[in-house]
Amino acid sequence: NAGVTQTPKFRILKIGQSMTLQCTQDMNHNYMYWYRQDPGMGLKLIYYSVGAGITDKGEVPNGYNVSRSTTEDFPLRLELAAPSQTSVYFCASRVERGEQFFGPGTRLTVL
Amino acid sequence: QKEVEQNSGPLSVPEGAIASLNCTYSDRVSQSFFWYRQYSGKSPELIMSIYSNGDKEDGRFTAQLNKASQYVSLLIRDSQPSDSATYLCAVNIGTAGNKLTFGGGTRVLVKP
Numbered sequence: 001n002a003g004v005t006q007t008p009k010f011r012i013l014k015i016g017q018s019m020t021l022q023c024t025q026d027m028n029h030n031y032m033y034w035y036r037q038d039p040g041m042g043l044k045l046i047y048y049s050v051g052a053g054i055t056d057k058g059e060v061p062n063g064y065n066v067s068r069s070t071t072e073d074f075p076l077r078l079e080l081a082a083p084s085q086t087s088v089y090f091c092a093s094r095v096e097r098g099e100q101f102f103g104p105g106t107r108l109t110v111l
Numbered sequence: 112q113k114e115v116e117q118n119s120g121p122l123s124v125p126e127g128a129i130a131s132l133n134c135t136y137s138d139r140v141s142q143s144f145f146w147y148r149q150y151s152g153k154s155p156e157l158i159m160s161i162y163s164n165g166d167k168e169d170g171r172f173t174a175q176l177n178k179a180s181q182y183v184s185l186l187i188r189d190s191q192p193s194d195s196a197t198y199l200c201a202v203n204i205g206t207a208g209n210k211l212t213f214g215g216g217t218r219v220l221v222k223p
Contacts (some may be wrong), residue, residue, distance in 0.1 A: 031209065
């Protein structure tokens with residue numbers, strides 16, 4: 001199993017541009033998550049999904065959108081990128097009440 | 112009060128000593144507890160999971176859970192420089208199984 005994979009690994013955006021961060025898991029996990037982590041700080045939940053077609057906001061959803069059309073994929077969309085969205089983004093997946101597995105992360109810089 | 116609290120550290124430990132990390136949580140009915148290790152620039156990786164009161168040992172790591180007092184701890188025995196990292200406590204708050212709540216992490220420095 002590849003586990004949780006994320007693309008791209010690195011990306012530089014200009015202010016106002018948009019992009020989609022890809023996340024795929026091959027463990028058949030129902031639950032998937034997007035976090036951001038600013039330097040020296042903890043994880044902040046952006047959005048999560050408990051199954052295909054079901055998504056919900058976390059603590060910092062503004063400026064982001066998600067969709068979950070399949071069990072495997074959970075893309076995160078950034079619209080109108082701002083410098084405040086410079087961060088490392090982690091995708092994760094788990095089964096209910098189980099261990100959570102993280103992807104390797106996407107390092108995003110908005111200039 | 113934060114739902115999951117950890118001392119941010121840094122916790123400085125001599126090589127070969129025991130590192131003791133603590134985590135408190137707010138909801139008495141929480142049932143699933145996890146410790147993650149995160150090296151700088153890397154993603155969190157699971158070290159231990161614990162679901163019942165008491166101790167759980169895995170190699171040099173021991174997780175301890177006390178639901179009555181609402182804390183979970185992690186002991187690292189025979190600490191090595193490679194254990195230098197940030198350790199995140201995660202709790203499935205309440206009875207819903209939909210998401211983990213993470214503490215802010217404790218930074219551990221093991222000095223040779």
